[in-house]
Structure formats: C-alpha cells, structure tokens
Amino acid sequence: MSIFKSLLKRTEEDRSSQANQDFLPDLYSGMKVEVLTPANALIFVGKLRVLGRDLLELRAEAGGYLPRALYNQPVKLRVFQRDGSAFTLNGIVSQNSFDFWRVEKLKYLQNSENRSFFRQNTGVNGWVYPITSSKGQKFSCKVLDVSAGGARVITDKLIELGGAFRLEAALLPNEEPFLLTCQVTRILVRSQTASPVKKYEYGCQFTDLSPREQDRLLQAIFTLQRKVLQARRDQ
Numbered sequence: 001m002s003i004f005k006s007l008l009k010r011t012e013e014d015r016s017s018q019a020n021q022d023f024l025p026d027l028y029s030g031m032k033v034e035v036l037t038p039a040n041a042l043i044f045v046g047k048l049r050v051l052g053r054d055l056l057e058l059r060a061e062a063g064g065y066l067p068r069a070l071y072n073q074p075v076k077l078r079v080f081q082r083d084g085s086a087f088t089l090n091g092i093v094s095q096n097s098f099d100f101w102r103v104e105k106l107k108y109l110q111n112s113e114n115r116s117f118f119r120q121n122t123g124v125n126g127w128v129y130p131i132t133s134s135k136g137q138k139f140s141c142k143v144l145d146v147s148a149g150g151a152r153v154i155t156d157k158l159i160e161l162g163g164a165f166r167l168e169a170a171l172l173p174n175e176e177p178f179l180l181t182c183q184v185t186r187i188l189v190r191s192q193t194a195s196p197v198k199k200y201e202y203g204c205q206f207t208d209l210s211p212r213e214q215d216r217l218l219q220a221i222f223t224l225q226r227k228v229l230q231a232r233r234d235q
Contacts, residue, residue, distance in 0.1 A: 034078040126169030
C-alpha cells in the first residue's frame, strides 16, 4: 500500500510541476526586461517583442550594448509590468545576432523575486522633509539605493518606524528631482566610532506615487543600470 501511495504522491507532484512550467504570465511587446545569467549577473537591459507563446525577441534599448550569445545559453529574464513590479522567467537563447536575441523554452519562476522590485544602487545626495516637522525644515541625506517601490536612505534625522517623510533627490544629472512620499518600514542605527553622532538608515516604501511618476522613476533606474554596464565594459 505504501508503494502505491508513494507513486500517487509522485504523480501529483509531477503534474503540479508541469502545470507551473506551462503557466506564463501575460506578456506584451514593448515590456522592459533585464537579461541576466542564471547566477543573476546583469547582461543587458532592453525591451521584448512577443513572437509566439514560447518565443521572445529581445533588443537592447537605444544606445545600449548587445553582446553575442552562445546557442542554447541559459538566461534569466526579469520582466517589468506597467506598475513597476516584475516577474521572472527562465529561457534558452536560440538565434541571435548583434541586433537581437531570441529566447525560447520559457519557464515561469514562482519565487520571492517575483514579489519584489529591482533595487539600483545610487549613492546620490538628497533632502529629507519630515512631514510632522516645522514647515520648510529639511535634513541632508544620501539615497543608497532605489526601486520603483521604495528606497534605502541614510540621514542624521530620527524618524519613528511607520512615520513618513518626503524625499527630494535627483537620480540623474540635469534632470528634474523626484519628490517622493516615503513611509519608514525598517530602521538601522549606524554609530560612528569614537563619536556620539548617530545616523539612521531607513528602508522606505513609496506612497501616493502616480503612474506617470513611477514610470519616470523606472526610466531613471534603467538609465542608471546602463551606465553601470557601460562602466564595467570600459574597465
């Protein structure tokens, strides 16, 4: 009897695995995509075009660099939806050139990566405006990283967990700064050696972010990614 139960359980697991492989989220041409190695090293950033249910064509964004791929090279695709959230697919590179990659044998990954936003390191300076403070009061800060859903910020102003502040920062030179409303979801106290001065690192979630401003934020993040890739190639 135990043998039959074991076989039945294995059959159900196989069916579940096959159903997961057959499921693909909605894909449409023009979606932003990060192309990564299976170990999550970024290869390039671009856009996809849907050629069939199990076939995508990937091209680098304007001015981007597209390396040649090996036939049957495994890749991971992190595909961004209109609201800035992402899902992840595995695939295999088939036909490719200096202009495009075609990826097939797509498999949807159901894991924690699909519930998070990509975070881009920034290190830019900005300003924190505590919402409960006096009008016009502001404190200098550094934006450590940013995503379409939140940021990591360090400043010497103490703000309570669950509190809110406005973050002003220009992620790209010569572009209009962002003014983002942030809610504190995590606090890390950073003490300096032999100094009573403390700094506070905040993990923040953006609130009241309009779709238009979120799209502008995503564009800035992708531009920063391209600059990182270009710097790596120039080394």
